[in-house]
Amino acid sequence: xxxxxxxxxxxxxxxxxxxxxxxxxxxxxxxxxxxxxxxxxxxxxxxxxxxxxxxxxxxxxxxxxxxxxxxxxxxxxxxxxxxxxxxxxxxxxxxxxxxxxxxxxxxxxxxxxxxxxxxxxxxxxxxxxxxxxxxxxxxxxxxxxxxxxxxxxxxxxxxxxxxxxxxxxxxxxxxxxxxxxxxxxxxxxxxxx
Numbered sequence: 001x002x003x004x005x006x007x008x009x010x011x012x013x014x015x016x017x018x019x020x021x022x023x024x025x026x027x028x029x030x031x032x033x034x035x036x037x038x039x040x041x042x043x044x045x046x047x048x049x050x051x052x053x054x055x056x057x058x059x060x061x062x063x064x065x066x067x068x069x070x071x072x073x074x075x076x077x078x079x080x081x082x083x084x085x086x087x088x089x090x091x092x093x094x095x096x097x098x099x100x101x102x103x104x105x106x107x108x109x110x111x112x113x114x115x116x117x118x119x120x121x122x123x124x125x126x127x128x129x130x131x132x133x134x135x136x137x138x139x140x141x142x143x144x145x146x147x148x149x150x151x152x153x154x155x156x157x158x159x160x161x162x163x164x165x166x167x168x169x170x171x172x173x174x175x176x177x178x179x180x181x182x183x184x185x186x187x188x189x190x191x192x193x
Contacts, residue, residue, distance in 0.1 A: 002166040003054040003063060003178065005118035009086065009129065010156035014044050017086055017098060017153055021131060024147060032143040038135035046175060047129050049100060051118035051161065063119075064163050064179035070117035071161055071181040078110035081183040085155045086129060089148025094134055098148055100127035103155055114161060114183075158183050 009017075021041065033039040054063060083103040090097055102108040112122035131148075139145065163179040 002056050003058045005051045005163050006048040008048050013153050013156050018044050032147055036134040036137040041132045049127050049129055051115050052120035060178045067163055068181050074113045074117050075185055081158045082107040082110035083155050083157050086153040091145045095130050096132040097128035097130050
């Protein structure tokens with residue numbers, strides 16, 4: 001069992017990015033992936049933004065309780081859930097990704113606080129969503145990364161942080177939420193009389 005803490009894009013963000021990937025010209029995609037062995041797009045149901053990878057030996061109960069406490073502290077400092085969008089892209093060894101862009105400085109600060117709450121160093125964090133992988137080979141020039149340079153998706157408000165269990169299945173990893181922690185205060189929207 002592997003555990004990680006993640007943010008999930010909104011349904012609208014997923015639809016928008018899916019449409020953008022579907023509309024990539026086939027000849028441009030073929031040219032960009034030429035020489036890459038086993039290039040494949042990741043199913044959109046698995047798209048997420050990892051805040052922290054916890055590994056194989058982590059205790060889900062302890063991690064879930066810690067995440068609950070730390071996110072509660074983030075909610076106190078940042079009462080409005082952060083807003084962000086998927087924007088631009090890049091690649092590193094075997095991965096094509098789309099980056100993230102916070103709407104403003106307070107959203108950027110809240111996201112850094114969530115990375116810290118999840119257990120990672122916000123200075124080393126680069127928010128990204130993996131859209132494709134390949135087994136071997138190097139992209140030529142910047143052709144692959146350039147496929148997503150101009151991409152910008154819709155803004156969305158983060159609703160929760162999720163501690164996730166990852167198990168290897170026949171068709172790839174299977175993600176199971178272990179603990180969901182809301183980014184809005186439990187009393188948000190309650191009216192006092």
